[in-house]
Amino acid sequence: MVFWIVITFVALAISGLLALILLRSHQNGEPPAAYDLRVYQQQLRDVEKDLARGVINPSDAERIRTEVSRRILATDAQLQSQTQGASQPLGLSRSTALISAVVIVAGTLGLYQILGAPGYGDMGLSTRIEASASYAQSRPSQAEAEEATPAAAEPQAEQSYLDLVAQLRKTAGERPDDAQGQALLAQHEANLGNFKAAYNAKQNYITIMSGDLEAQDYGELAELMIMATGGYVSPEAEEILNRVFAMDPSNGPARYYLGLLQGQLDRPDIAFRIWVDTLRAGPAGAPWIQGIEAQIENMALRAGIDYRPIAPPTAAASGLAGPSSEEVEAAQSLSAEDRVAMIRNMVDGLSDRLANDGGTPPEWARLIKALTVLGEQDRAAAIYAEAKTRFAETPEALALIETTAAEAGLSE
Numbered sequence: 001m002v003f004w005i006v007i008t009f010v011a012l013a014i015s016g017l018l019a020l021i022l023l024r025s026h027q028n029g030e031p032p033a034a035y036d037l038r039v040y041q042q043q044l045r046d047v048e049k050d051l052a053r054g055v056i057n058p059s060d061a062e063r064i065r066t067e068v069s070r071r072i073l074a075t076d077a078q079l080q081s082q083t084q085g086a087s088q089p090l091g092l093s094r095s096t097a098l099i100s101a102v103v104i105v106a107g108t109l110g111l112y113q114i115l116g117a118p119g120y121g122d123m124g125l126s127t128r129i130e131a132s133a134s135y136a137q138s139r140p141s142q143a144e145a146e147e148a149t150p151a152a153a154e155p156q157a158e159q160s161y162l163d164l165v166a167q168l169r170k171t172a173g174e175r176p177d178d179a180q181g182q183a184l185l186a187q188h189e190a191n192l193g194n195f196k197a198a199y200n201a202k203q204n205y206i207t208i209m210s211g212d213l214e215a216q217d218y219g220e221l222a223e224l225m226i227m228a229t230g231g232y233v234s235p236e237a238e239e240i241l242n243r244v245f246a247m248d249p250s251n252g253p254a255r256y257y258l259g260l261l262q263g264q265l266d267r268p269d270i271a272f273r274i275w276v277d278t279l280r281a282g283p284a285g286a287p288w289i290q291g292i293e294a295q296i297e298n299m300a301l302r303a304g305i306d307y308r309p310i311a312p313p314t315a316a317a318s319g320l321a322g323p324s325s326e327e328v329e330a331a332q333s334l335s336a337e338d339r340v341a342m343i344r345n346m347v348d349g350l351s352d353r354l355a356n357d358g359g360t361p362p363e364w365a366r367l368i369k370a371l372t373v374l375g376e377q378d379r380a381a382a383i384y385a386e387a388k389t390r391f392a393e394t395p396e397a398l399a400l401i402e403t404t405a406a407e408a409g410l411s412e
Contacts, residue, residue, distance in 0.1 A: 007112065011105040018104075019097030033079040040072045132266045139265075142225060142234035146196060149230045155192040165192060172201065179208040190224060199224035215248035226257060233261040246407070249400050250362035252278060256288035259299075268302035273396055275299065281360040282312035344374060351383070361397035364390075365404035372408035384410050 044065065051061040140148070155162070165188045172181040182205040189198035202221045206213060222240040226233055233241070238261055244254040255278040262271035275292045282289065289312050300307030347370045354363060364387040371380035384405045391397035 004109075007108055008105065011108040012101070015097075015101035015104045018100050022093045022097045022100075033075050037072065037075045037079060040068050040075060043068050044072075128266065136265050139235065140232075142229065142236040145229040145232045145234050149228070149232075152193045152195075155194075157192060162192075165189070176204070177208055179205050182208060186220075186224070190227075195224050195228035199228060215244045215251050215254070218247070219244045219251055219253050222257065223253060231260070233257055233264060245400075246403065249365040249404055250281060252281070252286055252288040255362075256291050259292070260295075263295075263299055263302070268299045269305075270396060272296065272299050272303045272305055272307075273394070276310065277360045277362065277397065279310045279312050281362050282314065284312040284314050286312075343370075347371065347374065358390075361387075361391060361394070361400045365400055368401070368404050368410070369408055372410070377410070380405075380408060381410050 047056070047061050047064050047068070050056045051058065056064075168181070168185055168188060172178065172185045175181050182201045186198045186201035186205060189195070189201060199221055202217075202224055206217060206221060209217070218240050222237045222244065225237040225240070229237075237257070241254050241257055241261070244251050245258065248254070255274055259271040259274040259278070262268070262274065275296050279289065279292055279296070297307055347367065350363065350367050350370070353359065354367060364383070368380050368383050368387070371377075371383060384401065387401045388398065391401060
């Protein structure tokens with residue numbers, strides 16, 4: 001109600017100013033010729049003064065008086081032919097002011113009724129955060145989101161391929177404990193756009209494999225679930241993404257979808273920070289990097305942040321890319337001690353780069369985890385302490401560092 005009163009008074013104030021201008025214009029009825037006449041009369045007086053001081057001679061004074069007198073006569077004739085110059089009728093001025101006031105006030109209130117949000121309460125920052133947390137707890141489940149998602153179009157594929165997938169479904173159904181069959185089924189169902197069937201097969205694969213899994217397996221499951229809902233990140237998918245993040249904090253696809261989730265929860269500020277860190281980690285050209293680059297500007301706009309494009313590092317420069325095929329091949333021929341030395345060199349290289357140039361939270365977390373795997377607990381603890389200092393003002397980054405340290409068994 002207060003807002004309605006405020007905008008009404010503002011509209012009335014603007015209408016009042018416009019009416020004042022119109023009425024003053026009515027009162028200012030002197031025609032332009034009257035001003036010209038006063039100027040010419042002053043010129044005549046100036047000629048007499050110049051003649052008395054000897055500035056001009058009598059012949060020039062007479063010539064100037066003649067010309068000015070001629071202009072005075074012409075201006076006086078023009079003035080006599082005018083009534084009240086540029087003034088307008090008082091009644092018309094008042095009518096125009098009244099109509100303008102009605103249009104401004106009614107138009108303002110009408111536009112707000114259409115474009116605004118009448119009756120919507122004030123949404124301060126704390127209120128919006130509470131609303132986001134409440135929606136996070138009550139938002140639709142995976143099943144509900146799938147029901148609301150429009151049915152996918154018929155797959156455009158050759159009949160021979162469709163027949164092969166149909167045979168694969170039958171074989172996988174007959175061999176429920178065949179992990180390879182479930183993995184193949186998940187892949188080909190996804191190729192056909194049958195994402196629900198694909199993630200069900202992926203879930204079967206994970207169940208069969210039990211604990212012998214990597215973060216990528218859970219990440220693929222979460223991605224298939226999100227694709228089955230048309231891009232919506234359900235609570236079930238979020239739980240799997242958090243598991244991926246705990247296993248591999250530098251996992252690019254998981255970080256992309258976690259940022260997407262925060263955007264859907266109306267927390268673009270958190271989403272923007274997650275995506276910025278992911279962009280800085282790279283590598284350039286990765287699918288998740290392309291997805292972030294296509295949406296981060298809009299996310300920054302929602303968060304009220306002035307975004308400046310970030311150029312992700314290449315795979316070689318990011319520090320997160322795995323060894324090259326040549327390095328892998330060379331490592332196969334090394335002894336166990338030499339392999340450890342090779343890994344240690346890679347860890348030292350990452351450590352030096354972070355110390356000299358800085359890096360993203362996932363890189364610091366990766367270094368802490370790598371050092372604990374190598375048995376260098378003291379060095380890992382020192383890196384952990386430094387990382388906490390660097391990211392003390394960034395809660396999300398600090399949470400990642402602390403989670404990694406806790407998993408690595410490091411104490412405060």
